Amino acid sequence: MLYVSMPLINLEDVSKVFGFGDATSLALDSINLIVQKGEFVAFMGPSGSGKSTLMNMIGLLDKPSHGSYLLDGKSVARLRPNQSAKIRRDTIGFIFQSSNLLSRLNVLDNVALPLAYRGFSISKRTKLASDMLNRVGISHREYFFPSQLSGGQLQCAAIARALVNNPKLIIADEPTGNLDSIGSRLIMELLTEIHKMGNTVLFVTHNPELTRYANRVVYMHDGAIIHDETTPYGRVAKIARRSMYTIPDKTDEDDYAGVSILMHAFPDMSLSDKSSKEPDHKKNMKKTKSQRKRRSKK
Amino acid sequence: MRPTVLIGQLKTGVEVLFSTKWRNLWTVLGIIIGVSSVIVVIAIGEGIKQQINQQIDIIGRNNLVVQPAIVNNTTASPMAIFNTFDHVSLSGSLTVSDMQVIQKTSGVDQTIPLSIVREKAIGNNGVYKNGVVVGSMPGLEKLLNLSMAYGNFLSSHSQIQNSVILGQTAATKMFNEDVPLGSTVYINNQPFIVEGILNPITNIPLSQPVNFNDALLINYNQAQILANNSATIYEIFVGVSQPKQLIQIKNLLQHNLNVVNGDQKIASVSLVTQTSANSKQILDLLTKLIAGVAAISLLVGGVGIMNVMLVSVAERTHEIGIRKAIGATDRQILVQFIMEASILSFAGGILGILLAYIITEGIVLATSIKPVVTWQVVLAASLISILIGIIFGSIPAFKAARKIPIDALRAIT
Ligand SMILES: Nc1ncnc2c1ncn2[C@@H]1O[C@H](COP(=O)(O)OP(=O)(O)O)[C@@H](O)[C@H]1O
Ligand SMILES: [Mg+2]
Numbered sequence: 111m112l113y114v115s116m117p118l119i120n121l122e123d124v125s126k127v128f129g130f131g132d133a134t135s136l137a138l139d140s141i142n143l144i145v146q147k148g149e150f151v152a153f154m155g156p157s158g159s160g161k162s163t164l165m166n167m168i169g170l171l172d173k174p175s176h177g178s179y180l181l182d183g184k185s186v187a188r189l190r191p192n193q194s195a196k197i198r199r200d201t202i203g204f205i206f207q208s209s210n211l212l213s214r215l216n217v218l219d220n221v222a223l224p225l226a227y228r229g230f231s232i233s234k235r236t237k238l239a240s241d242m243l244n245r246v247g248i249s250h251r252e253y254f255f256p257s258q259l260s261g262g263q264l265q266c267a268a269i270a271r272a273l274v275n276n277p278k279l280i281i282a283d284e285p286t287g288n289l290d291s292i293g294s295r296l297i298m299e300l301l302t303e304i305h306k307m308g309n310t311v312l313f314v315t316h317n318p319e320l321t322r323y324a325n326r327v328v329y330m331h332d333g334a335i336i337h338d339e340t341t342p343y344g345r346v347a348k349i350a351r352r353s354m355y356t357i358p359d360k361t362d363e364d365d366y367a368g369v370s371i372l373m374h375a376f377p378d379m380s381l382s383d384k385s386s387k388e389p390d391h392k393k394n395m396k397k398t399k400s401q402r403k404r405r406s407k408k
Numbered sequence: 409m410r411p412t413v414l415i416g417q418l419k420t421g422v423e424v425l426f427s428t429k430w431r432n433l434w435t436v437l438g439i440i441i442g443v444s445s446v447i448v449v450i451a452i453g454e455g456i457k458q459q460i461n462q463q464i465d466i467i468g469r470n471n472l473v474v475q476p477a478i479v480n481n482t483t484a485s486p487m488a489i490f491n492t493f494d495h496v497s498l499s500g501s502l503t504v505s506d507m508q509v510i511q512k513t514s515g516v517d518q519t520i521p522l523s524i525v526r527e528k529a530i531g532n533n534g535v536y537k538n539g540v541v542v543g544s545m546p547g548l549e550k551l552l553n554l555s556m557a558y559g560n561f562l563s564s565h566s567q568i569q570n571s572v573i574l575g576q577t578a579a580t581k582m583f584n585e586d587v588p589l590g591s592t593v594y595i596n597n598q599p600f601i602v603e604g605i606l607n608p609i610t611n612i613p614l615s616q617p618v619n620f621n622d623a624l625l626i627n628y629n630q631a632q633i634l635a636n637n638s639a640t641i642y643e644i645f646v647g648v649s650q651p652k653q654l655i656q657i658k659n660l661l662q663h664n665l666n667v668v669n670g671d672q673k674i675a676s677v678s679l680v681t682q683t684s685a686n687s688k689q690i691l692d693l694l695t696k697l698i699a700g701v702a703a704i705s706l707l708v709g710g711v712g713i714m715n716v717m718l719v720s721v722a723e724r725t726h727e728i729g730i731r732k733a734i735g736a737t738d739r740q741i742l743v744q745f746i747m748e749a750s751i752l753s754f755a756g757g758i759l760g761i762l763l764a765y766i767i768t769e770g771i772v773l774a775t776s777i778k779p780v781v782t783w784q785v786v787l788a789a790s791l792i793s794i795l796i797g798i799i800f801g802s803i804p805a806f807k808a809a810r811k812i813p814i815d816a817l818r819a820i821t
Contacts, residue, residue, distance in 0.1 A: 171733055172814040192737045198813075199735020210730045210817075224734045271734065 116183045118279060118310050119145040119168055124177035124187075126163050126333075137163040139333035140177070145312065147278070150305045150343075152321045153314045154350060155330035161314045162283050164330070168312065169202050169281045170194040182278070199227055203272030205282035209264035211256040211271070217243065218252040221271045228275065242270040246300055262293035269300055280304055282313040286320065298323045318350035418747060435716040436756025438709025439796065443760025443789045446702040448767050451779035453695045457688060458780060466553045467680050470651035472658055474510060474644040474665070476501050477676040502641035504632060506675050509668045510644055515657040518647030520545045523639040525631045529624050530594040531582025538622045539578055541595055543631020543639055551645055554620065559589050559604030562627055572600035573625040576608040593624060596634050600626060646677075654679065706792070709756060710800035717749045717804035728808050729816030742802075742809035749801020750794045757793025761786055 126138035137160045145151060153161045166172040167179070170186060179187040186197065198204070211220045218239050225235035243249045246266040251259060259267065265285055272280055282301065286294035294317065302323050305311045313324070321327050327347035329337035341347040467473075502521075511519050525541040548554065549561040561573055572593050574582070579602075583591055593600045609620040631639045648657050658677050665675040721728070728741060736744075768779040 166814050169733075171817065172812075192739070195732060195735055195737040195813075198733065199737075204733050206817075210726075210733070212727055212730060223731070227731075227735045227737070227740055275735070 115147065117144045117180075118147045118149075118182055119143065120178075120180040121168075121174075122178045124167065124174045124179060126160075126167060126172070127175040137333050138167065138174070141333075141335060143328070143335065145310060147310055148305075148308055149326055150302070150311045150324045151313070151326045151328060152324035152347070152350075153312065153328050153330060154316070154318075154321070155336075159330040160333040161330055163333075165281050165283045165312065165314060168279075169204050170198050171204070199224060200275060201278050203275065203277035203280045205265070205268050205272045205280065205285045207284040207287040209256065209261075209268040211264060211267055213256050216253050216255050217248070217259070217267045220256070220267060221274055224271060224275045239270070239274055242274045243267070245273075246270045260293075261288050262296055265289060265293070265297050266300065269297065269304075273304060278310060280309055280311045282311070284314050284316070286315065286317065294320065318346055321347040321350040418751075435712040436709065436752060436759065438705050438707075438712050439753050439756030439793055440709075440760040440763055442702045442704075442706035442709050443757050443793055444764040444767060445705065446699060447761060447764035447781060447785055447789055448771075448779065449695055449698040449702070450785050451764070451768050451781045452771065452777055453691050454780040454782065455778045456691060459778065460688065464680050467551055467645065468647075470648060470654055471551075471680050472646040472648065472654070472661065472677055473680055474502065474506070474646060474661070474675050474677050476642065477673045502644060502675050504637050504639075504641075505668055506665055507641060507644060509664050510646060510661060513657070513661050513664050515648055515650060515653055515660065516646055517649040518547060518645075520548050520551060520645040520647075521628050521641045522548070522643040522645075523628060523631050523641040525595070525626075525635045525639050527596045527634060529578075529582070532584060532588075532591065533582055536578060536582045538581070539624055540619070540622055541631065541634075542620075542623045542625050543628040543634075544625055545628050548625075548645075552620075554609065555607045557605045557607045558587050559602070561604055562625060570598060570600045570630060571603040571626070573604040573606060573623075574602055575606050575619075575621040575623040575625075577621040578624055579605045595624070595626070598634065600624075600630075706796060709753070710796045713749055713753050713756075713797060714800040714803055716752070717745060717801050718807070720748070721745065721804045721808040724808075725811065725816045725819035728811050729813055729819065732811070732813035733817060738809040741811075742805045745805035745808045746798055746801045749805065750797025753793045753797030753800070754790065757790050760793070761789055764789075 121141050121143040124138055124141040124143075125136065128135050128137050139160075141164065143164075153164070155161055163172070167174055168181075170181075170189070174187050177187065178185060181197070182201070186194065189197070211217070212223070215223070218236065221242055222235040222239035225238055230238070240249065240252060243252055246269055248259075248263050248266045248270075251263055251267070256264060256267070265288075269282075269285075272282075280301070285301070286297050289297065298320055301311050301313060313320075315321070321341065322344050324341065324347070325343055326338070326340050327349060328335055329349050337349050339347055339349060507519065507521055510516060521544060523543040525543060527541055528535045528537070529539040529541055530536070544562070546562050546564060549556070554561070557576065559573075562571065572595075574588070574593075579588055582588070582593065583602075585591065587605065588602050589605070591602045593602060606620060606623075606625075626634075646661065648654055650657070658679065662673075662675075662677045665677065666673055669675065731741060731744075764781065768781055771777055771779050
């Protein structure tokens with residue numbers, strides 16, 4: 111990993127609390143995360159581990175309850191709505207699990223919408239959107255409405271929309287969640303292409319296979335990052351391989367003790383302080399573990 | 409905000425308007441009713457004002473009108489303007505002695521009374537119930553611009569012979585012949601010969617109590633004989649010899665009339681332009697009244713718009729989330745929804761204008777009033793309807809704009 115310049119994303123002690131009083135839940139628990147420009151990071155972890163919450167935070171759709179967030183060196187944790195809207199518009203491209211296209215607009219208008227909010231002329235945004243649809247390979251569907259597209263085509267359109275403003279950072283929260291393996295591959299190859307052009311890509315996935323595309327895998331559990339490894343492109347991350355082959359089993363006793371499947375899957379990660387190649391994340395892990403203990407005592 | 413953004417939002421607004429269901433039509437009903445009633449009322453007022461002005465021009469600005477004082481004090485009943493009283497004025501009346509005083513006053517050139525004999529007229533088809541026997545004098549036809557379909561108007565010749573001039577409706581209802589010239593009409597058992605038939609009369613705002621289409625016009629002297637000198641005179645037109653002395657003659661007339669009535673102001677003298685000023689006052693009052701009703705329906709319409717926009721914002725929370733996620737600012741969302749609301753209310757305004765047009769056409773066909781719709785009124789109605797959208801759309805729009813993106817995105821559609 112090269113630390114030659116300012117990191118694109120720098121989260122320090124970021125927490126997110128949902129709800130009030132007795133219904134409070136800690137979705138993010140003192141997250142420390144640094145992502146350099148040009149990284150291709152996969153986020154994994156069981157449902158409810160806080161991946162989406164983290165993506166929303168990084169994508170400025172949500173604000174942290176505590177902690178600081180530097181995006182491209184600029185503090186963005188407590189921006190006014192209009193300022194964060196402009197950053198979302200100009201520097202971040204968001205791709206959701208469901209494509210989230212506006213059903214009333216055709217594909218071309220959907221893709222052109224971010225440009226409209228930037229005040230581009232109709233002719234210019236039509237051209238740019240059309241080019242982008244061509245790049246993602248669905249230019250023959252420009253005038254179709256979202257309801258007339260397949261799942262893969264919808265995601266392609268969503269990617270085109272996310273890219274049309276030339277954002278530095280692309281965040282994809284389970285972009286392949288609704289797709290079959292062929293569709294998933296198509297989307298991941300598109301993301302790879304975007305990454306190769308120098309963009310930073312973060313994506314969430316449950317499919318270990320897809321870690322092949324990433325150069326770094328972050329594993330989350332209970333609102334904390336419990337594992338963070340760099341992997342060569344084209345290979346399934348070690349941690350992911352583990353979850354592929356161990357089929358974790360959870361017993362009633364585990365439930366009672368508040369032990370999750372993951373602790374079975376990665377006993378060394380969550381329950382011991384064995385030396386690691388990633389001292390940064392190790393520190394973080396220790397902290398979350400102790401916090402978890404504190405919580406379970408309550 | 410750059411204009412291209414606005415154009416884009418205008419487009420979305422129109423699309424949303426056409427894609428959302430029929431409930432929008434009910435929503436804009438208040439606007440439609442409000443806008444159309446304002447336009448119709450103003451058009452009627454404008455039409456009547458123009459007709460009054462024409463009438464003034466016909467009767468002449470240099471003439472005087474003597475009317476029972478009560479009429480002027482109460483400025484007549486508002487309905488009189490619409491010429492709906494077919495028969496007799498509800499107000500007081502002038503007397504034979506008033507008439508004589510006027511004729512004797514110096515400076516008075518011509519005196520033409522309109523009097524009513526409360527007797528029924530009998531033609532070939534028996535008693536004509538709607539008929540009203542009016543006693544007047546030669547010269548009335550010029551004064552009120554009455555034109556003859558057949559025959560002649562009352563002449564000095566008819567002062568000797570009993571002759572009658574029939575209104576258009578009276579002529580067709582009383583006789584089976586197409587042109588009953590020379591036929592006999594019996595009024596109080598006295599025979600009158602039909603000497604002339606009037607053309608249909610649309611409207612005479614300054615002599616409201618009589619519908620001349622139902623009238624049987626006889627000579628004033630004959631009328632007084634029939635009524636034993638107690639025929640009701642409800643209006644006397646007075647021509648003056650010296651127009652420059654109009655005001656002096658008016659004052660003199662008023663003084664003489666007061667003296668003959670025992671220092672009571674029973675008869676009131678006014679300039680032709682003055683009488684119409686009264687009608688205009690009533691019109692203005694009426695216009696204001698109905699404008700108030702229209703304002704309330706516009707208010708109701710505005711609340712309806714607000715309601716439908718609140719529902720729309722709630723239903724489209726997810727869409728708002730998407731728009732914000734891809735970089736729409738609060739202000740852009742605000743403008744989008746205000747725009748949609750004003751397009752909605754503007755559409756209501758346009759429908760209201762169309763409805764007003766249909767109603768005024770109907771009024772033209774069904775009544776003698778000719779409403780006048782001016783472009784200024786149409787423009788004002790359009791602007792007001794847009795303004796209503798902006799005002800009542802702003803609360804829902806603010807609600808939409810303030811939504812937190814992630815919460816909005818989580819909303820299920
Ligand atoms: N709006 C919210 N209100 C309350 N709790 C929430 C909200 N969003 C997420 N959470 C909670 O935060 C935790 C993390 O959720 P999330 O980030 O969606 O997990 P993941 O995406 O990893 O499945 C979950 O326990 C979830 O219940
Ligand atoms: Mg999620």
